[in-house]
Amino acid sequence: MAIIAPSLLSADFLQLQADCDMLNKSKADWFHLDVMDGRFVPNISFGPMLVEFFRKSTTKVCDVHLMIEEPERYAEAFKKAGADILTVHQEACTHLHRNIQQIKSLGMKAGVAINPHTPVELLKDILGDIDLVCLMSVNPGFGGQAFIPHTINKIKRLREMIDEQLLDVKIEIDGGVTLANAKSIIDAGADVLVAGSTVFKAADPIDTIAQLKKIV
Ligand code: DX5
């Protein structure tokens, strides 16, 4: 059964408490929190202050996706804010191994995200050090974009790499996940489905999360 991680980027920011309450009641496993700096991606979202608010509003896992340059400057602040998993972008880290060690030494799980153009093979020598790979299935920056079909191929290749090395690394798919494509994503080998607009634009978000959870 996949881990369902609704992305709060698509929530109603004037009613965040209500949206948190809804997710807490739902079968959602993780809160996916998208941090954007307006430099690594062409959009600005929120920082540690809001992550702290989410932390206080849930006991579920806070999965923080940093779409920022120089993430080492903020890792400690996100730990203090209550992040359980901290994911950095491979494309933003010249010294990725150092970034991962920093995240782990702060006591968080470490994830690496890659953009649609980045081959999964580039992660071969870091896979043994991390807990999660976030495969971007859209170009990061905005919710509500269409799933890039080539991602399916990347999931299969990454699954093989993880299994070959007998590792316990989760594959998270982020962007354009819908009720219609979730099964093919899971069949390809994904463990975690991020879903923003599919959940928050649904007439019944709790039911939509339950339907995603049922897909095997
Ligand atoms: C995009 C973010 C995603 C986004 C997903 O840069 O990383 O987490 O919120 O939104 P949907 O599910 O609407 O594509």
Ligand code: ZN
């Ligand atoms: Zn994300």
